[in-house]
Amino acid sequence: MTLQVISANRLTDGIVVYLTEAGDWSEQIAAARLLESKEAHDQAMTRAGEAVARQIVVDPYPIDIDTSAGDRRPTRYREFIRASGPSVRRDLGKQAESR
Numbered sequence: 193m194t195l196q197v198i199s200a201n202r203l204t205d206g207i208v209v210y211l212t213e214a215g216d217w218s219e220q221i222a223a224a225r226l227l228e229s230k231e232a233h234d235q236a237m238t239r240a241g242e243a244v245a246r247q248i249v250v251d252p253y254p255i256d257i258d259t260s261a262g263d264r265r266p267t268r269y270r271e272f273i274r275a276s277g278p279s280v281r282r283d284l285g286k287q288a289e290s291r
Contacts, residue, residue, distance in 0.1 A: 194257075196233060196256055197254070197255060198224070198225070198240050198255075199252065199253060199274065201250050202249055207219055211239065211252070213225040224257075226257065236254075237252070255268065255271045256268065
């Protein structure tokens with residue numbers, strides 16, 4: 193199984209969030225819980241389903257992650273944009289905050 197994290201959108205504002213080890217939601221992919229087994233994946237999706245039922249997030253799903261560069265990078269470009277912000281105007285969005 194490839195490394196994965198759970199991504200969703202926060203219901204109050206639509207911001208992309210990631211399920212953390214503590215079971216809460218973070219806007220930062222670096223804080224996301226890494227899922228390394230089917231059991232961890234199933235447990236995380238159950239927890240995400242509970243957050244959907246409590247109307248905290250919507251549409252949780254797993255995304256593949258590459259950690260070979262020392263950080264957590266989504267393997268699909270769509271998820272990379274969701275994690276880092278727009279691919280234009282580097283002075284806006286999440287990418288501007290990291291400067």
